[in-house]
Amino acid sequence: xxxxxxxxxxxxxxxxxxxxxxxxxxxxxxxxxxxxxxxxxxxxxxxxxxxxxxxxxxxxxxxxxxxxxxxxxxxxxxxxxxxxxxxxxxxxxxx
Amino acid sequence: xxxxxxxxxxxxxxxxxxxxxxxxxxxxxxxxxxxxxxxxxxxxxxxxxxxxxxxxxxxxxxxxxxxxxxxxxxxxxxxxxxxxxxxxxxxxxxxxxxxxxxxxxxxxxxxxxxxxxxxxxxxxxxxxxxx
Numbered sequence: 001x002x003x004x005x006x007x008x009x010x011x012x013x014x015x016x017x018x019x020x021x022x023x024x025x026x027x028x029x030x031x032x033x034x035x036x037x038x039x040x041x042x043x044x045x046x047x048x049x050x051x052x053x054x055x056x057x058x059x060x061x062x063x064x065x066x067x068x069x070x071x072x073x074x075x076x077x078x079x080x081x082x083x084x085x086x087x088x089x090x091x092x093x094x095x
Numbered sequence: 096x097x098x099x100x101x102x103x104x105x106x107x108x109x110x111x112x113x114x115x116x117x118x119x120x121x122x123x124x125x126x127x128x129x130x131x132x133x134x135x136x137x138x139x140x141x142x143x144x145x146x147x148x149x150x151x152x153x154x155x156x157x158x159x160x161x162x163x164x165x166x167x168x169x170x171x172x173x174x175x176x177x178x179x180x181x182x183x184x185x186x187x188x189x190x191x192x193x194x195x196x197x198x199x200x201x202x203x204x205x206x207x208x209x210x211x212x213x214x215x216x217x218x219x220x221x222x223x224x225x226x
Contacts, residue, residue: 008190009193010192057150059154062154062158064150064154067151082154084157085190085191086147086153087120087153087191088145088147088148088188089145089187089189090140090172090182090188091145091174091175091177092145092182092184
């Protein structure tokens with residue numbers, strides 16, 4: 001059955017324009033490794049040194065994995081993973 | 096081009112004033128560049144210099160939009176003490192090339208409001224049509 005992964009628009013150029021791809025069950029970080037093998041370059045857009053990037057939100061079904069087990073969150077057959085960029089910015093003069 | 100109703104501009108301006116001195120942020124939902132609905136969002140950073148939408152609120156709103164057949168037409172936020180132009184942080188954190196980035200500046204007596212596209216690190220101002 002596999003895991004359904006929803007890819008955001010800016011990363012679809014790495015997935016041959018596909019909005020949704022299949023992946024194997026496992027932890028989130030393993031799933032990203034699996035995606036990277038098939039769609040080279042996607043891994044570093046989502047994660048850095050094994051950690052999810054600050055402005056990338058990953059949801060297992062409808063829950064932000066930061067409220068689950070982060071990168072170690074277990075994804076099962078039939079689950080749906082959504083990768084959705086954060087919406088962020090600001091007037092940075094003092095940041 | 097971004098098309099938006101005057102009353103929706105008023106909602107955005109009111110939100111910016113309500114949050115001042117913190118930055119306000121929200122989502123402009125609609126179709127084909129026409130705003131149909133404004134979602135006032137929480138700024139999780141509670142900051143006068145940055146904004147970050149709450150991840151769960153963002154997910155819930157995007158789900159509701161999908162159910163209503165609305166796309167992400169734009170993202171708005173306020174600059175409390177600088178001009179209505181994307182900052183380096185805005186450009187670095189712009190992950191939605193398909194959306195308009197509407198910026199409200201409250202740095203002058205009269206609020207300033209401008210719309211941009213931010214794609215691959217490049218900023219382009221776009222026309223706004225008030226409906």
